[in-house]
Amino acid sequence: MIKSNCNVFLLKDSAIKVIDGDRGSKYPCADERKAKGYCLFLNTKNVTKNGFIFDEVNFISKEQHNKMLKGQLQKNDIVLSTRGTVGHLAYYNENVPYPFVRINSGMVIIRNENEKINTDFLFKLLTSEYIKNQIDKLSFGSAQKQLTVKSIKNLKILIPSIQIQIKIVNIISIWDNAIELCSKLIDNMDSYKTYILFELLNMNLNSSTLDFKEKSLAEISSIKGGYVFKEEFQGKTKGEIPFVKINDFNLPGNEKFIKNTKYWVNKDDLDKMKAKVFKKNSIVFAKVGASLYLNKRRLLVRDTAVDNNIICIIPNEEFCNYEFLYQLLLTIDFANLSQKSSIPLINKRDLLNLKFRIPNLDMQDKISNIFKKYDEIIINKTKVLQLLKIQKNSLLNKLIAV
DNA sequence: TAGACTACTCGACTGGCGCG
């Protein structure tokens, strides 16, 4: 759209400043950053591929803030990550609730001082493939990617007339708004589900008409660990049996059910590894390493082999509906069960002793049907969200038309 | 031999050194 009637500039020739943070002697050390304080001190977790995220925030005091020189954000500044994960962008506009914000040593500020460039447009342009490709070429370092201020100043930008800039911003904003709404909807649905389940399971027994009985996990299921997946058997991307590893939990489509795995094996491989398959409707999750803090649970949809870093719960259908047990397990924070050693670990004994209050099978069916529908809606909304993001990027690239 | 546990790799991230 804009290629034919726009000008190409270097960032440094366009009255756009690239400002590094203060990394001198006044740079705050780790114990000077607190959960509360005067000035938000950004870390790389705050500047993500989806813009600012403020789940974990660090602050410095007013005194420290005043001592430091460069690196304070002004409204409408753009933040670019330059070390480790390079190329993440975030926009410090009126939606950010912190009045005083500083960048850390792994970021720069991009400040637009050109009246002929709309800053909203500049931000959208910087997030396009056109700029991403340049950043990929400019970043260096094998162990750790880096971008220097000098190279950022040499980024090429395409600037159409201000009217066209505003048109592009308006079009892309429709997608941005839809993406934001969809994300909020998914978050709210997730928290509401957790709340309802928690309330249900903690109802006062005396006032409840539901017939709850306290049972241990040992009474309603059996528990078994997975098998060592020797390297020599890894590599097949097709086969008779999927072999699930922790990483597979994160594959698209595996949000609740293990539908895809990176590696597959055949029966012969399993025999050689002395491994056995786990049945459909078994519940799997991480048993070792920091990944168990992520509290991800998944359901098997077919006979599946399981890695030894995963533990598998096989529901006893006489007492317990697998969907109900899956939902129950989602309410448990395994951080509380983990052994307090250098590496988090949960063992079978602790799991077997876990106590739950569960209703009869008929009621379990009814409850789990409600949650199943709820999960389906959340998974569908997640697919819509992914699609919106793809559409937005493709549209942006078409509008920038490189 | 199943389950528990340890040791390790790899890559991301952070703090701050040191050269110009």
Next chain:
DNA sequence: CGCGCCAGTCGAGTAGTCTA
């Protein structure tokens, strides 16, 4: 003093050994 760079640390995941 500023900026580029490097080394240490941490987090996530993996593969193998130990032991009851």
